[in-house]
Amino acid sequence: MITSRRSSAHGSLDRSRRRVRCAPMLVVAVFLAALVAVPLAGAVSPAAALTRAEVVEPTETTEPTPQDSTTPTPSLAPLESSTPSPSPAPAAPTIDTPAPGSFVGGSVSVGGSRDPGQKIQLLSPAGGDPLCIIEADGSSTWQCPGVRLPSGPDVTLRAVVEGDSGLAATISVRVLQPPTVTGGPTGTSSSNGLVRGTGYPGATVTAVLGSGQRCSFTVDGSGAWACLMQGLISGTEQVTASQQTGFSAPDSSPASDPVTLQFDVDAPAPPTVAGPAAGSTVPPGATYFGQGENGATVTVFAGAYSLCSAAVSGGTWSCTEFESGIADGSYDLRAVQQDAAGNVSAGSAPIRVSYGTAPATPTPPAEPVPAPTTAPQPTTAPTPAPTATPVPTPAPAVPPGTPSATPAPGAPDDQAGDLPPTLTVPGGWNDPTQFSTAVIPPWTVASFPWLQAGLLTLGALLLLVVPARLLAGTVSRARNGRPLFQTHRFAGRNRAREEFEVAPTVRVNRWVGVGAAITAAAVFVLLSGPVAATPSYLRLLLAVALALAVVNAAAALVPQWWGARALHVDVALTILPRYLAVIAVTALASRLLDLHPALLFGLLGSVVVRSGPVLAQRGQLAAMRAGTLLVLGLVALLVVGVLPEPSGFIGALAAEFANTVVLVSIGSAVLVLIPLGSTSGRSILAWSPPIWAALTVPAWLALFTLLSPGLSLWQGQGPTVLVWAALVFAVLSVTAWAWQRFVLPALRQ
Incomplete structure (x- = not known):
């Protein structure tokens, strides 16, 4: 029995030990099973994993044996720490097109x-x-x-x-979306040349007709724009418009949908007044009637007083006098009409009538003039009804401060008084012009076409400047240094003026001559773009004249100062009338090629040394002149970049002045640096080719920097024709140079 108990005790002890040994094995088995089950089950949330762990835990401690307390409790910690991490969070979407900032x-x-x-x-x-x-x-x-x-x-x-x-x-x-074209002066499809619409505030809208004519206007703060086409003939045209802003440059918006307008630039015939009759006394609140052009609006005047207005329907018109407060007395009764397009007729034939209680000259009642069936018969004492007076529909609002571009119906006697409703269209002193925002500083554009400007500079030097120099040298050698044009063939050689029977020379004050030359040059510069008959272009003429004066003063005074201080030579200023021809040719070429901004030349004279300068002196003076023009243009470009948006007369004048200085200075520097004839470029190249290159390359680069934003607007075959012309010129020039330099010497041997 004792042995039996011991055996039993030993058996229990062995079983307990086996249980103790099996408990860790069971935990390990559960852990391995969890590791296998998690990938098979997919993405399992941490909460689900924890729930499974909690379900397994009671099975580990169900036997109440003392040895269970020795089971390592941290066995659950590896199970919890080995719970798989959450699945990757969903990725945010991306926007790949369009590119940011595009x-x-x-x-x-x-x-x-x-x-x-x-x-x-x-x-x-x-x-x-x-x-x-x-x-x-x-x-x-x-x-x-x-x-x-x-x-x-x-x-x-x-x-x-x-x-x-x-x-x-x-x-x-x-x-930048396209602007809209809403129609003519009154928003209808009829127009007297005025085109109006809506756009982005501050943008410059350019309206283009199917025939190629165009006009531009800056959109006002309310989003309205209107511009007047010049030189039209009556007919139907399709109109589209695009716009450009500072943040979009050099890009412009797409063109708007085409709108068909009926342009009518012919003034209607004067209307007729059938009643009241001549010589009659007109009571207060009388009715006036007559004939006119269908769709036009007729306004009736008695002297300087505006009486009433009415639309013409069926060829007749009729209106009732409103409370005009006309003084007693006799007046000439006239009427004018304004058609649907905005054109205003001349006044009708005057009819003498009287107002007030004083009797007028009696009129023979033999043949009373009947009123048209559509007009009410005159009454002797009608009740005034001002609210019933038909008045023309007022035109939509346009930018404030712009007077009418169409002649408004005026009082027949040109006296002060009430006038019929008039159209307000661009044409004020403060309106912008093509020179208000002609130059776009490159640092204000997000993606400026620098590569395009550089390639154009390289092309101009290789296809124009260098071939021109080679051709000029070839012609000079062929003529043994003689000039191409000899003026003595026309003016005579070595003969005094007194030998000819001519009128005596009239000496003109120097400053008067300079002022006249600057005025003429300013007019030519204005012709480089469209010109409208509005007061703003008188302001532009003033700005251009001031800019030309500044540019010529800088180009003359700086070399003169350098010659006196550094070279110790006597430098004089001279006016060259032929430069006016160069100014006119460059301005008209810019107009024909539709360059925006224009390529301009503005010099009126040059500097000369009176005491026979050497080559180095001429080269230094020419380099100072060309360098002064280039520096002045770049400084003015900086000023344009910091000027605020032009507003008011002074702001618009300052903007036009700065833009003109930029264009004239850089354009003049480019042209005088071309080494032909007796230009500054020829003197600099003969003195120092490196200095000539150091001035010429920046000058052409600056020019194409100004022109590059506008070149994207070129349409048609113009650019292709210019490229082919430059290629042909380069080939012919190089061929002529090579023939004279290499072929002719070989043939003469």
Whole structure:
């Protein structure tokens, strides 16, 4: 029995030990099973893993044996720490097109990438409903075509995942939509040359006719613009418009949808007044009637008093006098009419009538003039009804401060008084012109075409400047240094003026001559772009004249100062009339080629040394002259970049002055540096070719920097023709030089 108990005790002890040894093994087995089950079950949340661990834990401690207390309790810690990490969080979508900061005009396709299970919403920058919703279709990309964004320099595009706004992509782009063309002066399809519409405030709108004529205007703060076409003939034309702003330059918006306008630039015939009769006394509130042009608006005047207005229908018109407060007395009764296009007729034949209680000269009642059937018969004492007076529909608002560009119906006697409604169109002193914003500083443009400017500079030097120098040298050698044009063939050689029977020379004051030359040059410069018959172009003429005076003063005084201080030579100033021809040719060429901004030349004279200068002196003076022009142009370009938006007379004058100085200085520097004849470029090249190159390359680069933003607007075959012409000129010049330099010497041997 004792042995039996011991055996039993030993058996129990062995079983307990086996249980103790099995408990860790069971924990390890459960841990391994969990590691295998997690990948098979997919992504399992941490809460689910913890629940499974809690279910296993009671099975480990179900036997109440003392040895269980020795079971390592941390066995659950490895199970919990080995719980798989959460699955990767969903990735945010991306916007790949358009690129951030790019320019957008018209509609655009917006797209990017996403997780296949995401539903994307493209939010509207203006708020409200999304621009589009892209369903989750298993694709890793999304696309929203035909999106039209509002105009602005920093328009935000935001794509979010539906149900999780934290997953989003955001970019900003520059947007400029096309302007709209609303019609003629009154917003209808009839126009007397005026075109109006809406656009982005501050943008410059350019309206273009199908025949190629164009006009420009800066959109006012309310979004309205209007410009007047010049030199039209009556007929039907299609009009489109595009616009450009500082944040979009050098890009412009796409062209607007074409609008067909009926242009009528012919004034209507004067209307007729059939009643009241001549010599009658007109009572208060009388009715006036007559004939006119269908669709026109007739306004009746008694002297300087405006009496009433009415539209012509069926060839007749009729209106009732409103409370005009006309004084007693006799007046000439006249009427004028304004057609639907805005043209105003001359006044009708005067009819003498009287107002007030004083009797007028009796009128023979033999043949009373009957009123038209559509007009009410005159009454002796009608009740005034001002509210019933038909008045023409007023024109939509246009930029404030702009007087009418069409002749308004005036009082027949040109006296002060009430006038009929007039159209307000651009034409004030403060209106912008083509020189107000002619120059775009390159640092104000996000993506300036520097590569284009550099390539154009290289092309100009290789195809124009160098071949021109070779051709000039070839011609000079062929003529043994003799000039191409010999003036003595026309003016005689070595003969005094007194030998000819001519009128005595009239000496003109030097300053009068300079002023006349500057005025003539300013007129030529104005012709480089469209000119309208508005007061703003008188302001532009003043700005251009001031700019020409400054440029010529700098180009003359700086070399004169350098010659006196550094070279110790006597330098004189001379006016060269032939330079006016150069100014006219460059301005008209810019107009024909539609260059915006224009290529301008503005020098009126040169500097000469009276005491026979040596080669180095001539070269230094020419280099100072060309360098002064280039530096002046670059300084003026900096001024243009810091000037505020032109507003008011002084602001517009300052902007036009600075823009003109830039164009005239750089254009003149480029042209005088071409080494032909007796130009500054020829003197510099003969003195020091490196200095000539150091001045010529920056000058041409500056010129094409100014022109590059406008070259993208060129249309038609103009650019292609110019490139081919330059190539032909270069080939012919180099061929002539090579023939004379290499072939002729070989043939003469």
